[in-house]
Amino acid sequence: xxxxxxxxxxxxxxxxxxxxxxxxxxxxxxxxxxxxxxxxxxxxxxxxxxxxxxxxxxxxxxxxxxxxxxxxxxxxxxxxxxxxxxxxxxxxxxxxxxxxxxxxxxxxxxxxxxxxxxxxxxxxxxxxxxxxxxxxxxxxxxxxxxxxxxxxxxxxxxxxxxxxxxxxxxxxxxxxxxxxxxxxxxxxxxxxxxxxxxxxxxxxxxxxxxxxxxxxxxxxxxxxxxxxxxxxxxxxxxxxxxxxxxxxxxxxxxxxxxxxxxxxxxxxxxxxxxxxxxxxxxxxxxxxxxxxxxxxxxxxxxxxxxxxxxxxxxxxxxxxxxxxxxxxxxxxxxxxxxxxxxxxxxxxxxxxxxxxxxxxxxxxxxxxxxxxxxxxxxxxxxxxxxxxxxxxxxxxxxxxxxxxxxxxxxxxxxxxxxxxxxxxxxxxxxxxxxxxxxxxxxxxxxxxxxxxxxxxxxxxxxxxxxxxxxxxxxxxxxxxxxxxxxxxxxxxxxxxx
Numbered sequence: 001x002x003x004x005x006x007x008x009x010x011x012x013x014x015x016x017x018x019x020x021x022x023x024x025x026x027x028x029x030x031x032x033x034x035x036x037x038x039x040x041x042x043x044x045x046x047x048x049x050x051x052x053x054x055x056x057x058x059x060x061x062x063x064x065x066x067x068x069x070x071x072x073x074x075x076x077x078x079x080x081x082x083x084x085x086x087x088x089x090x091x092x093x094x095x096x097x098x099x100x101x102x103x104x105x106x107x108x109x110x111x112x113x114x115x116x117x118x119x120x121x122x123x124x125x126x127x128x129x130x131x132x133x134x135x136x137x138x139x140x141x142x143x144x145x146x147x148x149x150x151x152x153x154x155x156x157x158x159x160x161x162x163x164x165x166x167x168x169x170x171x172x173x174x175x176x177x178x179x180x181x182x183x184x185x186x187x188x189x190x191x192x193x194x195x196x197x198x199x200x201x202x203x204x205x206x207x208x209x210x211x212x213x214x215x216x217x218x219x220x221x222x223x224x225x226x227x228x229x230x231x232x233x234x235x236x237x238x239x240x241x242x243x244x245x246x247x248x249x250x251x252x253x254x255x256x257x258x259x260x261x262x263x264x265x266x267x268x269x270x271x272x273x274x275x276x277x278x279x280x281x282x283x284x285x286x287x288x289x290x291x292x293x294x295x296x297x298x299x300x301x302x303x304x305x306x307x308x309x310x311x312x313x314x315x316x317x318x319x320x321x322x323x324x325x326x327x328x329x330x331x332x333x334x335x336x337x338x339x340x341x342x343x344x345x346x347x348x349x350x351x352x353x354x355x356x357x358x359x360x361x362x363x364x365x366x367x368x369x370x371x372x373x374x375x376x377x378x379x380x381x382x383x384x385x386x387x388x389x390x391x392x393x394x395x396x397x398x399x400x401x402x403x404x405x406x407x408x409x410x411x412x413x414x415x416x417x418x419x420x421x422x423x424x425x426x427x428x429x430x431x432x433x434x435x436x437x438x439x440x441x442x443x444x445x446x447x448x449x450x451x452x453x454x455x456x457x458x459x460x461x462x463x464x465x466x467x468x469x470x471x472x473x474x475x476x477x478x479x480x481x482x483x484x485x486x487x488x489x490x491x492x493x494x495x496x497x
Contacts, residue, residue, distance in 0.1 A: 008053040009060035010329050014339065016064020017332055021340030036062045068336040072173075079116065079126050080179055083152050090152045090181075091117040092130070093145070095192055099201050100140040107136045110177060111148060131155070131172060131180040142201045143192035150184035162398030163469050167341070174337030200287060204228060210429035211422065214440035219447035223422040225251035226415060238451075241458035246386075246404025249351075250415055282306055303327035321356055324349065343396055347389050354388025355381060361489050362387075374413045382408040391478040394467050401464040403457050410453050418446040 037059055083090045094113040101108045111130045115123040132148055140146070155168045155177075172178070192198075208228065212220050218238055224230040234242070234251060242248050272280070289302045303326075328349055331338060338345040362383045369376040382405045394400050401407075422443045428436035457463060 004049075004053060005056050008056045009063075010325070012057035012060025012062075013064040013067070014329065014332060015057075016061040016066075017068045017336045017339050018064075019061070020065045020068040021336070064336070067333065071336045079124075080128060080152055084154055084179070087151060089150060091147065091149045092126075092152075093117055093123060093147045093189070094130075096140060096142055096144045096146060097129070099142055099204075102136055105136065106133050107138070107140055108133050109140060110175065111146065117147065128178060129176045131177050132184050132186070133180070133182045134184045134186050138186065138188070140186075140188070141191065141198070143195055143198040145189040145192045147187045147189060148181060148184045149186075150181040152179050152181050154178070155180050160398070162466055164396065164398055170337075170341045174335065174341045206430070207426050210426040210436070214425055214429050214436050215422070215444050215447070218451060219444050222251070222447050222451060223418065223443065226419055227422060238454075241454050243399070244401060244458045244464045245407040245454055246382075246401030246464070247407055247411060247454060250411070299327075299331055303330060321353075324352055324356065343392070346392060350388045350392060351385040354384045354386075357486050358384040358387050361486070375409050378409045378412040379405055381412075387482065391475045391482070395470065395472060395475040398467050398469065399464055400467065403460060403463050407453060407457050411450050414446050414450055418443060418450070421446065 039055075039058060041055065041059065080090075082088075092111070092113045093115060094111045096109050097112045098110040109132055111132045113126060113128050113130055115125045115127070118124055130148075130152065134140075134148075155172050157165055157167050157169065160166050169178075172180075208224055208230070211223055211227075215223060218234065221230075221234045221238075225234060229251070239248075239251070242251055270277070285302045285306055289299060303323075331345070359380050363376075363380045366376055366379050366383075369379055371377070386404060390400060421439055425436050425439040425443050428439055
């Protein structure tokens, strides 16, 4: 009964967050929420299990609404709205709170604003977070204190290439960003206080320098994307080809990349006692998550990896579906905005769930495929994940790769090898340059092979399809059909056993 009660309150919580996300601008009165919680408490006092679960669900729903409401920054320095409405320039001071993204034409980062600089040079307190886009001539770093000058604006929604409306304002709000300053002029005041995250980002820059030093482009860009999810690692043209063949998940640091890194690290520590090995594994998982920016897919994979480590220490049976659900609830509690406004969060969980529940079915279909070079494993993983994410991708993005399973089978076996040798190449570059030169040749050809496969298949006609916009109800019907199909097959398979 305890498991059912906790599940009911968790589902209620997620439902409350989801409902408030849809009605983002509505103010849920504290009196109404208190009344709903009271109703839930009363219902939970009944003796019938179903009534208790309904009451607990109502309590969870109310808590979800309250948590979402508390995450909306209603005191986001309304003084900025005056500058937005009058389209005036503004001068602000704050600290950089993200790893800056550098592209050939601009640099972008989040700025936690401390206040507005007045004409007299005083600082008027006005805390908020702003997305800054500026030149790429200056080297910006996490934690730096900077002064920014420019026109502050609200982020606007826009129409994508597939005629979808992208709600940019809601997308940025999940990170607490409500304003943007484009074409900003900046002045670095100082490097700011030292921090763990700043040290990790500094290490990543040194690591990337070794990659770009020993491995040529575009292979070095691919390795930077595979290892660290560097958003500016690939050219726009090459990135589009990865998207066409359905291979972007290896470049944007998906849960697949994170799991590979964690597997390599834990295998390297097998010689240590269990307690020490587990402690170092948890520290390394947390460090890697911070190192690569702690995006939703990274956090989800990291939480699940920590669960695996804890299960090993405690000798408990690791229930992967339950771990996935708990990881999702924890992430939504921490940041309710991601449930509805972050498609990477949604795709990550759907893909992982597909690997859990659909892969046993797909594996029976593909039993005749050889296991050589992980061909069967790659095919099963790709098809299983795509079945589960397809409706959401088609609805939200409007594009779907038809050749993704084939390309993944041809490429995925080389990814972990390229990651490992590429990592050792960069480390060797800091210690033994002569060894790095040798390893760089192997890394380059492994990466060149992956790019060669992408180039060939991206040029195939009808490699991917574009679908016109349709109503969300159709997506819902598709998911109902998928879940019904999975349940029916699992149920029939269980009866046969």
